[in-house]
Amino acid sequence: MTDDDPRPPRALAAQDAHLEETPQDGAYVYDGALLHVRRDIVRLPNANSAVREYIVHPGAVLIVPVLPDGALVVERQYRYPMNRAFVEFPAGKLDAGESPVATAQRELREETGYTAQRWTRLGVVHPVISYSTEQIELYVAHDLTHVGRTLDDGEFLDVATMTLDAMLTLLDEGGITDAKTVAALLLYARTLTR
């Protein structure tokens, strides 16, 4: 089954070899419009077998967009699975063959209408290591210029700006809970104080 193993290449530290699970067999069990679910049978460290089900994901990016005065550009977007709207940094999935930084530039412009003079890398997060292969590359977009947005058909979201302090206050009040946005906000704040 390794021929079509959709997971990232093995990257296991030597100290963790005794924890590894090895694929024995596997197949896609749901191939939807958005979600692609795979079910594998694995061999556990004790030689027993177990089932692993997970989403096969193309990867994504998140952008922390910084205006010349230091304020940040955020979105308010209704998220159907949670039945409410969230304050989020712009983000989006990689198109086939697209590099993460190209995705970041495209999504920032499409969703918020801004382009950036300078891009820096903030890190990477894995949102659901127990049931998805998703990896989110985090970028900071500096020196923004507004050129106008071009939302995808059927995409609805509001764009707003907030100071870093206002975002941190909203976080402390429980008003920012999207994990990728929480992580990126605090990682970005950390870069300013080191």
Next chain:
Amino acid sequence: MTDDDPRPPRALAAQDAHLEETPQDGAYVYDGALLHVRRDIVRLPNANSAVREYIVHPGAVLIVPVLPDGALVVERQYRYPMNRAFVEFPAGKLDAGESPVATAQRELREETGYTAQRWTRLGVVHPVISYSTEQIELYVAHDLTHVGRTLDDGEFLDVATMTLDAMLTLLDEGGITDAKTVAALLLYARTLTR
């Protein structure tokens, strides 16, 4: 279809009403050992229809376990979808009918062998608002006592302790990328400096 709508109750701020998507029809399309996938047809704000696919999740907890000297208890666990091991705080899914704090107490003891004298709430994160109903309640467990762990059958993980500074250094080096752990670590560090 609202009779069996598995999403959280509607919690939409008045300012976001123009972004809302309304369910028209829906059904489970994959009912697995771990993952339960649902596909709904929704009415968009412009009255067009769209498909939404998402994981229906029972909710989870994460624990930041603090030893009497301030060091933190972490796990190293192989995560099959990512094909590598991660440094993580202890976490786990709610059993049916279980309260989040009871889950936190159970998971901390089962996975790390510690019980805590005092529990405080650190916040909540939503790891995948685009394709899962999962909500993770974050707790801090204080004044730990080691009583011995009782891992689930087929569960393999290593337990270690790290100072907060060592964890922040590892984070800065790119060695901590699990989004729930990144968010909880930085939220916890923030509580110590305010």
